[in-house]
Amino acid sequence: xxxxxxxxxxxxxxxxxxxxVLVSHPMESGLRPDPKDKDKKVPAHFIEKMIFALNGKExxxxxxxxxxxxxxxxxxxxxxxxxxxxxxxxxxxxxxxxGSGEATIG
Amino acid sequence: MTHLPRRTFxxxxxxxxxxxxAGSSLFAxxxxxxxxxxxxxxxxxxxxxxxxxxxxxxxMSPSASIKLKAPAQAENSAQVQVQVTAEMPNVEAIAVFVxxxxxxxxxxxxxxxxxxxxxxRMKMAETSDVYAVVKSGxxxxxxxxxxxVTAGGCGG
Numbered sequence: 001x002x003x004x005x006x007x008x009x010x011x012x013x014x015x016x017x018x019x020x021v022l023v024s025h026p027m028e029s030g031l032r033p034d035p036k037d038k039d040k041k042v043p044a045h046f047i048e049k050m051i052f053a054l055n056g057k058e059x060x061x062x063x064x065x066x067x068x069x070x071x072x073x074x075x076x077x078x079x080x081x082x083x084x085x086x087x088x089x090x091x092x093x094x095x096x097x098x099g100s101g102e103a104t105i106g
Numbered sequence: 107m108t109h110l111p112r113r114t115f116x117x118x119x120x121x122x123x124x125x126x127x128a129g130s131s132l133f134a135x136x137x138x139x140x141x142x143x144x145x146x147x148x149x150x151x152x153x154x155x156x157x158x159x160x161x162x163x164x165x166m167s168p169s170a171s172i173k174l175k176a177p178a179q180a181e182n183s184a185q186v187q188v189q190v191t192a193e194m195p196n197v198e199a200i201a202v203f204v205x206x207x208x209x210x211x212x213x214x215x216x217x218x219x220x221x222x223x224x225x226x227r228m229k230m231a232e233t234s235d236v237y238a239v240v241k242s243g244x245x246x247x248x249x250x251x252x253x254x255v256t257a258g259g260c261g262g
Binding site for chain 1: 143144148184185186189204207208209211212213214215216217218219220221223224225226227228229230
Protein backbone atom coordinates (compact mmCIF):
# COMPACT_ATOMS: atom_id res chain seq x y z
CA UNK A 1 0.00 0.00 0.00
CA UNK A 2 1.04 3.57 0.44
CA UNK A 3 4.50 4.16 1.75
CA UNK A 4 4.23 4.57 5.47
CA UNK A 5 7.60 5.72 6.61
CA UNK A 6 8.97 4.86 10.00
CA UNK A 7 11.54 7.34 11.23
CA UNK A 8 13.54 6.87 14.39
CA UNK A 9 15.60 9.49 16.16
CA UNK A 10 17.76 8.72 19.15
CA UNK A 11 19.66 11.05 21.40
CA UNK A 12 22.08 9.74 23.99
CA UNK A 13 23.32 11.73 26.95
CA UNK A 14 25.49 9.76 29.29
CA UNK A 15 23.59 6.64 30.26
CA UNK A 16 20.20 7.76 28.97
CA UNK A 17 18.90 7.47 25.45
CA UNK A 18 15.77 9.21 24.26
CA UNK A 19 14.02 7.44 21.42
CA UNK A 20 11.40 9.11 19.24
CA VAL A 21 9.53 7.20 16.57
CA LEU A 22 7.50 8.92 13.89
CA VAL A 23 5.31 6.84 11.58
CA SER A 24 3.40 8.50 8.76
CA HIS A 25 0.05 6.84 9.26
CA PRO A 26 -3.53 8.21 9.00
CA MET A 27 -4.62 6.87 12.44
CA GLU A 28 -8.25 7.05 11.32
CA SER A 29 -10.50 6.60 14.36
CA GLY A 30 -13.58 5.30 12.57
CA LEU A 31 -15.64 8.14 14.06
CA ARG A 32 -14.91 10.85 11.51
CA PRO A 33 -17.67 11.46 8.92
CA ASP A 34 -16.72 10.74 5.32
CA PRO A 35 -16.16 14.10 3.60
CA LYS A 36 -17.84 12.77 0.43
CA ASP A 37 -20.84 11.15 2.07
CA LYS A 38 -22.04 12.64 5.34
CA ASP A 39 -23.97 9.52 6.36
CA LYS A 40 -20.89 7.34 6.32
CA LYS A 41 -17.83 7.26 8.52
CA VAL A 42 -14.29 6.92 7.31
CA PRO A 43 -13.34 3.33 8.27
CA ALA A 44 -11.00 2.93 11.21
CA HIS A 45 -7.37 2.49 10.28
CA PHE A 46 -4.83 2.84 13.06
CA ILE A 47 -1.66 1.31 14.44
CA GLU A 48 -2.36 -1.23 17.17
CA LYS A 49 1.05 -2.51 18.17
CA MET A 50 4.47 -0.99 18.27
CA ILE A 51 7.39 -3.11 19.40
CA PHE A 52 10.80 -1.75 20.34
CA ALA A 53 13.75 -4.13 20.23
CA LEU A 54 17.33 -3.36 21.15
CA ASN A 55 19.86 -5.70 19.54
CA GLY A 56 17.04 -8.11 18.82
CA LYS A 57 15.66 -8.19 22.37
CA GLU A 58 12.29 -6.62 23.07
CA UNK A 59 12.57 -3.71 25.52
CA UNK A 60 9.13 -2.13 25.22
CA UNK A 61 5.84 -2.89 23.60
CA UNK A 62 3.12 -0.32 23.07
CA UNK A 63 -0.58 -0.79 22.33
CA UNK A 64 -1.95 2.25 20.53
CA UNK A 65 -5.59 3.14 20.09
CA UNK A 66 -7.43 5.30 17.59
CA UNK A 67 -7.04 8.30 19.92
CA UNK A 68 -3.35 8.54 19.09
CA UNK A 69 -2.80 11.41 16.65
CA UNK A 70 -2.30 11.15 12.92
CA UNK A 71 1.36 10.49 12.16
CA UNK A 72 2.03 9.16 15.65
CA UNK A 73 5.12 10.35 17.44
CA UNK A 74 5.92 7.92 20.23
CA UNK A 75 8.77 8.30 22.68
CA UNK A 76 10.47 5.92 25.08
CA UNK A 77 13.70 6.05 27.06
CA UNK A 78 16.48 3.52 27.37
CA UNK A 79 19.16 3.21 29.99
CA UNK A 80 22.61 1.89 29.31
CA UNK A 81 22.31 1.65 25.53
CA UNK A 82 25.74 1.80 23.92
CA UNK A 83 26.90 3.46 20.73
CA UNK A 84 26.48 0.99 17.92
CA UNK A 85 23.51 -0.77 19.49
CA UNK A 86 20.75 -1.46 16.99
CA UNK A 87 17.21 -0.37 17.74
CA UNK A 88 14.40 -1.79 15.67
CA UNK A 89 10.81 -0.59 15.83
CA UNK A 90 8.07 -2.70 14.26
CA UNK A 91 4.42 -1.68 14.03
CA UNK A 92 1.25 -3.27 12.76
CA UNK A 93 -2.20 -1.80 12.22
CA UNK A 94 -5.80 -3.00 12.34
CA UNK A 95 -5.84 -3.65 8.58
CA UNK A 96 -2.88 -5.98 8.78
CA UNK A 97 -0.38 -3.53 7.38
CA UNK A 98 2.94 -3.29 9.07
CA GLY A 99 6.24 -1.53 8.86
CA SER A 100 9.50 -1.15 10.64
CA GLY A 101 12.47 1.10 11.01
CA GLU A 102 15.96 0.67 12.36
CA ALA A 103 18.39 3.04 13.92
CA THR A 104 21.86 2.78 15.37
CA ILE A 105 22.42 4.40 18.73
CA GLY A 106 25.05 7.04 18.21
CA MET B 107 -6.29 -37.34 9.27
CA THR B 108 -5.87 -38.07 12.94
CA HIS B 109 -2.31 -36.99 13.62
CA LEU B 110 -2.63 -33.42 12.36
CA PRO B 111 -5.20 -32.31 14.93
CA ARG B 112 -3.30 -34.13 17.62
CA ARG B 113 -0.13 -32.27 16.67
CA THR B 114 -1.90 -28.90 16.77
CA PHE B 115 -3.49 -29.86 20.04
CA UNK B 116 -0.14 -30.75 21.57
CA UNK B 117 1.44 -27.58 20.28
CA UNK B 118 -1.30 -25.44 21.75
CA UNK B 119 -1.30 -27.18 25.10
CA UNK B 120 2.44 -26.84 25.36
CA UNK B 121 2.38 -23.21 24.31
CA UNK B 122 -0.30 -22.29 26.80
CA UNK B 123 1.42 -24.24 29.56
CA UNK B 124 4.58 -22.22 28.98
CA UNK B 125 2.62 -18.97 28.93
CA UNK B 126 0.75 -19.78 32.12
CA UNK B 127 3.85 -20.80 34.04
CA ALA B 128 5.74 -17.72 32.89
CA GLY B 129 2.88 -15.40 33.60
CA SER B 130 1.31 -16.76 36.76
CA SER B 131 3.72 -15.29 39.27
CA LEU B 132 3.77 -11.80 37.83
CA PHE B 133 0.46 -11.17 36.18
CA ALA B 134 -3.22 -11.73 36.66
CA UNK B 135 -4.61 -14.63 34.56
CA UNK B 136 -5.75 -12.32 31.76
CA UNK B 137 -2.17 -11.29 31.25
CA UNK B 138 -1.07 -14.64 29.91
CA UNK B 139 -2.00 -13.19 26.54
CA UNK B 140 -0.27 -9.87 27.08
CA UNK B 141 1.01 -9.81 23.52
CA UNK B 142 -2.52 -9.43 22.16
CA UNK B 143 -3.88 -5.96 21.45
CA UNK B 144 -6.30 -5.33 24.37
CA UNK B 145 -9.47 -4.86 22.37
CA UNK B 146 -11.88 -4.76 25.32
CA UNK B 147 -9.87 -2.06 27.07
CA UNK B 148 -9.70 0.10 23.95
CA UNK B 149 -13.42 -0.38 23.38
CA UNK B 150 -14.48 0.53 26.93
CA UNK B 151 -16.53 3.71 27.16
CA UNK B 152 -15.76 4.58 30.79
CA UNK B 153 -12.33 5.10 32.25
CA UNK B 154 -12.91 2.69 35.18
CA UNK B 155 -13.99 -0.05 32.80
CA UNK B 156 -10.98 0.58 30.59
CA UNK B 157 -8.56 0.37 33.53
CA UNK B 158 -10.30 -2.78 34.74
CA UNK B 159 -10.15 -4.40 31.31
CA UNK B 160 -6.51 -3.46 30.83
CA UNK B 161 -5.02 -4.23 34.23
CA UNK B 162 -7.61 -6.55 35.78
CA UNK B 163 -8.19 -4.08 38.62
CA UNK B 164 -9.30 -0.48 38.93
CA UNK B 165 -7.82 0.14 42.38
CA MET B 166 -5.39 3.02 41.87
CA SER B 167 -3.62 5.23 44.34
CA PRO B 168 -2.42 8.74 43.45
CA SER B 169 1.35 8.99 43.29
CA ALA B 170 3.72 11.94 43.23
CA SER B 171 6.31 9.75 41.51
CA ILE B 172 4.41 9.99 38.25
CA LYS B 173 5.23 13.08 36.26
CA LEU B 174 2.57 13.86 33.71
CA LYS B 175 3.69 16.58 31.35
CA ALA B 176 0.99 18.01 29.16
CA PRO B 177 -0.22 21.48 28.19
CA ALA B 178 -2.84 23.09 30.44
CA GLN B 179 -4.59 24.24 27.32
CA ALA B 180 -4.51 22.50 23.97
CA GLU B 181 -4.66 24.72 20.92
CA ASN B 182 -5.03 21.80 18.56
CA SER B 183 -7.17 19.04 20.01
CA ALA B 184 -5.95 16.58 17.37
CA GLN B 185 -2.31 16.89 18.46
CA VAL B 186 -1.94 17.03 22.22
CA GLN B 187 1.51 16.04 23.40
CA VAL B 188 1.68 14.04 26.64
CA GLN B 189 4.77 12.76 28.40
CA VAL B 190 4.63 10.37 31.32
CA THR B 191 7.65 9.68 33.49
CA ALA B 192 7.30 7.10 36.23
CA GLU B 193 10.06 7.56 38.76
CA MET B 194 9.30 4.53 40.89
CA PRO B 195 11.34 1.32 40.46
CA ASN B 196 10.10 -1.71 38.49
CA VAL B 197 7.69 0.06 36.21
CA GLU B 198 5.86 -2.63 34.28
CA ALA B 199 3.46 -0.54 32.25
CA ILE B 200 2.20 2.96 31.58
CA ALA B 201 -1.23 3.74 30.19
CA VAL B 202 -2.76 7.07 29.18
CA PHE B 203 -6.49 7.80 29.38
CA VAL B 204 -8.59 10.80 28.40
CA UNK B 205 -11.69 10.65 30.58
CA UNK B 206 -14.12 12.31 28.17
CA UNK B 207 -12.98 10.73 24.92
CA UNK B 208 -15.52 8.32 23.36
CA UNK B 209 -13.08 5.55 24.32
CA UNK B 210 -10.83 6.77 27.13
CA UNK B 211 -7.81 4.52 26.59
CA UNK B 212 -5.28 6.24 24.35
CA UNK B 213 -2.23 4.04 24.61
CA UNK B 214 -0.61 1.44 26.80
CA UNK B 215 3.07 0.61 26.92
CA UNK B 216 4.66 -2.27 28.76
CA UNK B 217 8.35 -2.40 29.48
CA UNK B 218 10.88 -5.19 29.48
CA UNK B 219 14.12 -3.27 29.63
CA UNK B 220 13.24 0.30 28.68
CA UNK B 221 12.80 3.02 31.29
CA UNK B 222 9.43 4.00 32.75
CA UNK B 223 8.73 6.69 30.22
CA UNK B 224 6.20 7.07 27.44
CA UNK B 225 5.26 9.98 25.25
CA UNK B 226 2.78 10.36 22.42
CA ARG B 227 0.53 12.85 20.73
CA MET B 228 -3.17 12.23 21.12
CA LYS B 229 -6.58 13.45 20.06
CA MET B 230 -9.04 14.90 22.55
CA ALA B 231 -12.76 15.25 21.99
CA GLU B 232 -13.23 18.01 24.58
CA THR B 233 -11.80 19.53 27.75
CA SER B 234 -11.08 16.63 30.06
CA ASP B 235 -8.95 15.16 32.79
CA VAL B 236 -6.07 13.12 31.44
CA TYR B 237 -4.91 10.16 33.52
CA ALA B 238 -1.55 8.48 33.54
CA VAL B 239 -1.79 5.04 35.12
CA VAL B 240 1.40 3.24 36.05
CA LYS B 241 1.73 -0.39 37.01
CA SER B 242 4.65 -1.05 39.30
CA GLY B 243 5.26 -4.05 41.51
CA UNK B 244 1.78 -5.36 40.70
CA UNK B 245 0.07 -2.19 41.98
CA UNK B 246 -1.56 0.64 40.09
CA UNK B 247 -0.71 4.28 40.59
CA UNK B 248 -2.09 7.30 38.83
CA UNK B 249 -1.67 11.00 38.22
CA UNK B 250 -4.06 13.29 36.43
CA UNK B 251 -4.19 16.69 34.86
CA UNK B 252 -6.94 18.71 33.28
CA UNK B 253 -6.35 19.78 29.69
CA UNK B 254 -8.57 22.50 28.34
CA VAL B 255 -9.50 22.18 24.70
CA THR B 256 -10.38 25.39 22.94
CA ALA B 257 -12.69 24.84 20.04
CA GLY B 258 -11.93 27.91 17.98
CA GLY B 259 -8.20 27.82 18.33
CA CYS B 260 -8.22 31.45 19.50
CA GLY B 261 -7.20 30.60 23.03
CA GLY B 262 -10.56 31.76 24.33
